[in-house]
Every structure is written in structure tokens, then in C-alpha cells.
Amino acid sequence: MNIAVRCENLIKTYDTGGQKVTALNSVNLEIRLAELIMLVGPSGCGKTTLISVIAGILDQDAGLCELFGENLLTMKSKDKLRFRASQIGFVFQAFNLLPSLNAAENVSVPLIINGEKRGVAQKKAIDVLERVGLGERWKSFPSQLSGGQQQRVAIARALIHSPRLIVCDEPTSALDHASGHNIMNLLKEVAVDENRALVIVTHDSRIFNFADRMAEMDDGHIVKISEPLRTA
């Protein structure tokens, strides 16, 4: 079985006004390729810290975190940036699209970061937008799109450079039930494949049944890993 992410005894503490808060306390987790895993748990349990460490945008204090066999902690910052740019896609709760760029331009950003020419990147962006059902809205600016459509653009942006790990932070919490459901269906359909893993941090119990596995966190620990009950 191919492992995308391996976390062993991860520890991360924050210093808040002279007081140390342990956000991750010996976290052990393996994320497999081709799976959609959800990190769930109450606010402040360490979910956001964990995905930040997994995505390589936050360094742990101790323990090991390997992505596709690479230890990001020991990587040079330049190599880490390059690795992140090519191997990881992001979907955020608030979409975080650049308001001055149209949908296609937003989607093409990861390709441009990876050195692709603007024209080629734009063309590929329109293709990916078609895959998420927004082919005809590629010229629209974020302010001209609904919340669901903006999240579709964000998903297209996370997919365009064919990353091997996609990290989603509350992708449905800003959407109504139907839109959230559609977004999850879309993620399942276009984002999960045998060479890629999907990590979703969520509070939204309505989408739990889309997960292959769920890791429940509390107080900096993973307290339970389970498979959700699926309704027929």
C-alpha cells in the first residue's frame, strides 16, 4: 500500500504570551494514496496545525513528517517551496481567490509558480475549469461568481498542476447544503485518483460520509481513526 503522508510522534507547541500551548502532542498518522481522509474534532484540537505541518507551511518542533518519502523539515527552504509548489494543492474555507484575476487566471497561478508560460497556463486552466463545470465562466471575476462557483474555481486551482496531495480546509462550511454536497461530489470525482491523496479538515458532519477514513482529534492527539457509516 502506498503511503502519501507519514507522521510519527509529531509535536508542535505555540508560545502565546509566555504560556506554552501544545497544539500537536505525539500525533501519529498515515495517509494513503487514493484515499480521502477527513480530520475532524472540536475547535482548537490541532487539526489546522496538523494540516499546516503536513502541507509543509509550518515546521514541527519534534517528530517526523514525511510526504511521499521526503522529510520536509530537513529540506532547504528553496527545495521545500519547489516541492510545495509542485506536489501540493490547496482548497480554503474562504476560497482565497485573487479578486483582481479572472477565473482562468486564478486557476493558472500554480502553473505560473511552477514556471509555465502564461498563455499555456491559461489554456490548461480553461480545460480544468471545464472539468469542474465552469468552462463558460472562465472570464468571470470572483465577485461575479456564487460561493459554490468560487469553490469550484478553487478546486480547479488545486488540481491544475496535478499535485499528489490536496489539502482542503473546511471546503464546504461557507456553502449551503446543496452546494456543499455538489462540491464534495466534484472533489470525489475529479480530485481523488490512485496517485493522489486528499486531506480535508472539516466540522461539517453532512459531508462525513464522503470520507474513506476519518481521523478524530482532541487536545492535540488523534483519538480515533474510523471509516464512516455510509448510507445507501
Added chain:
Amino acid sequence: MLMGDKGKYIGIVMGLTFASLIMTQQPAIFMGLMSRSYSFITDVGLPDIWVMDEKVQFIDDIKSLQDTELYRVRGVSGVEWAMPMYKGMQKARMSDGTFQNCTVIGLDDTTLIGAPAVLIEGKLNDLRRSDSVIVDFDGANEKLAKPPLIEGGKKIPLKVGDTLELNDKRAFVVGIAKVTRTFQSQPTIYTTYSRAKIYAPRERKLLSFVLVKAKAGQNIQELTKRIHANTGLAAYTQQEFMDLTFNYFMKNTGIPINFGISITLGFIVGAAIAGQTFYNFTLENLRQFGVLKAMGTSNWTLLRMILLQAILVGSTGYGMGVGLTALFGYAMRNSILAFKFPWQLLIFSGLGVSFICMFAALISILKVIRLEPAIVFKS
């Protein structure tokens, strides 16, 4: 990114336009004003050397010499010719009985050296006719102009054939000359040296300057030293006399300080508006910068993005400010306002605007470089 936020973009551009306008327009007026301090010297272009009393500090600081000094200067070896010039302030009585202070210039009776180069009306030779004077164009149209025929109407410019009174003596206008406005902006009246002495109040000494032409091949600096050594008088090249006058106004008037304060205020206000708005823009878009960082954008790329935006708003604001200054100068070209816009001013204000942009960009860059990309996961 900045272009997408029209309000902030316009705010920054306006701030920089204002700074650029103040940093270009105010120095242009200052330069214009200061160049007027020595404009009379540049207008009298022919002589190589100006000879005067040693205590003279600038062009309008007349300490008269005895006429015999002219012959002493003529006797210095290397002098091709030396001509007298009278320069003094006198009250002209106009036809309606009002008085106006004027600068009276007395030129050598024979050669008329020092006469204005451009005559709009009349002929220079007419200055040899009895009681004749030539009046400068701006003086004839403004301060020496006759009152309007109907109340509220336009003043009637002084023209050839009109008369004035200088020290109770008749002065008959035979020409209108185009000369550069002087610092004091008083009308200038040209006449012959001998007639100027008649117009002037009785004094033992009336010779203001001796205008000297060096012989061909004569080193002018050496000649000034020789004139000084032989006569005890101060002798300056045209450039030296201009510098003497310019420096006097710089050191002894509040003009440089007043304009300096205006320019500094323009710079500070421009920097404050542009810097604050640019920084606010960065703060408001911190999450977007965080997203780009998380997606693998390097600090170097973000730095270039910020610099590019700073350069974009900087060049737009600078161009608009300089353009407005040029328009201002064009609109004021025929007015009394002093305005001189040399190319060096473009560099001066360009450097000022660049400094403001760099300052605005720098405070934003520091914020973005220190930004933790993990901010993107915070709601």
C-alpha cells in the same frame, strides 16, 4: 492585485501625483524667481566683464563710481572696449498723474551697448533723438499702462509716441522692447547714459557699471584680476556676476527656506498618503500573499510583485504630476509668475517620487516577508 482595488490605486496615484506636482512646480517657480534675480545680466549679453565698486553684492546693489573710473578701466591692457552703464530706480510720472517706480538704464551714447536685443516697436537708433526712451513690453502693458477709458475696462498699453516724466523731465517713448522680467518686476526704461544722468537726482557719482569687452585671445579670468589690480574695482565675468547675485538672494532672502518648506511638505504628505495607502493595501491583502506563499511562491517573487506595483503607481503619479506642472507652466507663460522648468527638475522630482515609492514598498515588503503562510488556514 493593486489595480484590482480601484479606490486604493487611485488614492496612491493621487498621493504621488500631488507629491510629484509639488516637488516639480514649487522648484520650477523657485528657479524662475531666482533666474530673474540675474536676468538683467543675461539680457546684456555682449560684454565679457562687469566692473563695479568692490562693495557691490548683487545686480541691484548699486554703489556708483566716478566717471573717471571708466577711463582707468579703458587703460588696462587686454581691454578691447569699456562702456559706461547707469542703473538706478526712479519714479516715472504718468499722463494721469500717478507715479510708478521704474528701473532706468543709461547706455553708452555712441554705441548703445547694453541695449535690449529685441524691439517689438520702434528702432534702437531713435534712442539718439532728444528726450527719447525705450520701455519694456511688460512694463508698457501693465504698470506703465494708461487707465481705461471706461471704468472696469482694460488698461491702455503705453505705446511709441507717448510721453512720461522722469524727475520732472520729459521722456518720449520711441520703442517697446522685449526683455526678461527682473526679480522686482518693475518696468525698465532704457535711455542714453548722458540723458540718464539728467533724469537721475544730482549726485557726485553716477556710473553704476563699466561693461568691458576683452581683446581677442585675452584670457578673461586674467583680465578680471588685472582690472582689479590696476583700478581697485571689482571685476567679474558675466557668470561670476550672475553667481554673486544668485548667491546673495539665496543667503539673504527667505525665498529658499519658504520654497524648501513647501517642497519638503509636499514630499512628506505624498510619502504619508502613498505609504499609508500602500501599506493598508498590503495588510488587506495579507491573506492573498499568504495563499501565494503557501502555494510555493518565493519571497523574491512576492518582493518583485510589490516592487512592480510600486513602480507602476510611482510612474503613473510621477507622470501626472510632471504633466500637471508642465500644463501649469504653459498656462502661466504670459503671466507675471516666474516659472523655469529645466530637465534637472525632472530628475529631482523623479528621485523624490522614487524614494516615496521605495519607502512605501519597503514597509509592505517587510510585512510580507515576515508573513507565515500558515495564516491561510486561520479563519
